[in-house]
Amino acid sequence: MTELTASINEIIKEEFSLKDLRVLTSLTTALREQEYRDSVPEDVLASLMPVLNRLADEIEAGAGSGEAGAGSGEAGAGGRQAGPLSLQMMAECFRAQRNACIQNTHNQNRLRELGCLELCVRVVGGLSQLNMDSTQAASEALRCGLQFLGNVAVGNQLCKDHIWNLCFPDKMLALLSLTDSKAVGYASMVLHGCLDQDKLQMMAQQQGGLPLARRVIELCRTHPDLDWTILIATQHFLKSPVLVESMYACMEPLERVTLLQLVSAQLGDDCVITPGVARFLATHFQEDGAAVLSLATASADPQEALVVSSLLDVLCEMTSDHKEFMFLQDQPGLLKTTVELLHRVHQLGKTSRNVFTPTQDFSSSSSSSSSPSISFKAHLVRFIGNLSHHHTHNQNLVRDLEGIPLILDNCSIDSNNPFISQWVFFTLRNLLEQNPENQEVVAALERRGPADDSALLNLGFQLEERDGSLLLKRVNKDEGND
Secondary structure, three states: OHHHHHHHHHHOOOOOOHHHHHHHHHHHHHOOOHHHHHHOOHHHHHHHHHHHHHHHHHHHHHHHHOOOOOOOOOEEOOEEOOOHHHHHHHHHHHHHHHHHOOOOHHHHHHHHHOOHHHHHHHHHHHHHOOOHHHOHHHHHHHHHHHHHHHHHHOOOHHHHHHHHHHHOOHHHHHHHOOOOHHHHHHHHHHHHHHOOHHHHHHHHHOOOHHHHHHHHHHHHHHOOOOHHHHHHHHHOHHHOHHHHHHHHHHOOHHHHHHHHHHHHHOOOOOOOOOHHHHHHHHHHHHHHHHHHHHHHOOOOOHHHHHHHHHHHHHHHHHOOOOHHHHHHHHOOOHHHHHHHHHHHHHHHHHHOOOOOOOOOOOOOOHHHOOOOOOOHHHHHHHHHHHHHOOOHHHHHHHHHOOHHHHHHOOOOOOOOOOOHHHHHHHHHHHHHOOOHHHHHHHHHHHHOOOOOOHHHHHHOEEEEEEOOEEEEEEOOHHHOOO
8 A cells, every 4th residue: 555655646756657547547446445445544545636636737728728638748828738648547536536435434524625526626627618529538537527526425414515515506507518418417416416405495595506407407308318317306306395486487488398297207106296386386377377378379389388288287197196285176266267268278169270179180190299289178177177076165166167068068079189078077077976066057958958968978978866866877878868
């Protein structure tokens, strides 16, 4: 070990050589072994600092000109520049530090006390300004530096806080905006490792925090293969109602859609979405729902409507077998907004030929289109059914808003709204369950004659009186009223 320290100390006394690189590589290899990591003398780790400082000066000179030197140390206006060998040595120094941190809190703290975090952030910043297309060595050094920052933060709150203070927000945003997708992935790992509730609060409230958060969501959309950005969004962002609300307020429509897709993907058994986020999204659906009506015009911009459609999809999922979100049944005005929106959409489809007009053209590509209008009416009907489930007040409200005949009027086959008939049946069942007044409304429609109860038969059911109550009964359409 003493010989290794001496060999590292010799590196800074003369021009860099391949021999120096081999010395650093031998240290990296030794630090892969836990036994060596646990016993490595502090002077070995400290001996890297003079080498790193010299290399950092060369890299910063190269960053000033935007290029990495072609030789081992070409001189330029800013002084000696980092050539490929220098960049390889920098990468090897970072690999050694990265390995030293693995499952070793002592080494993490020692490297922090030596000032390695400040130096690494400085070097990474300089490397990020180089023309990465000009040399693979620069990209490799940058990636190794980020790996070191990621490892030194694992399980070490002091290091996490230190890196955060050094990088938030501008330097971290710059790293997430690199063209090197692997480097972006490692930078995302560093950000993920630093985050906690206090830092989420800072992102929501401090200048520069929201652009960083938006960049993470943008990467979720443009680089779905980057696991760390998905984890940042789902394990941290979505748990913070304050951050979600702040992000959503300043997002472009496609960013909002990506955020809503992430929310939807988390509505499983281990749901991380808070009631505050659910309430916030429901309120925005109430406020912005009418934007979907613009789709009836030829010149409509579909992006705002796509946000509304995505909001509705999320709300439908939240109120389907998720008891923690059923408080939305009592959100003031939510059901009323939904029924009224169905009225308006349905009327638009009747008054002129547009995207809300029912069609039976299953040979076209319309049913698989990404248009926000596809399945929108069906999901409105479904949402009404969810909000009315075992909820007498909401059952009565739908009746008062003349929603029952409206829902029945949407039972016809419509290639723009696949499965709408099934959702009509589901919603009608929820509206009639233990509600004699609603049952009487449907019975009155049926008593008007065969033409008026055709909607029920088209759905495949009819009303049957039993013990003074009206029940929905499934029938074979070929059997008529038998």
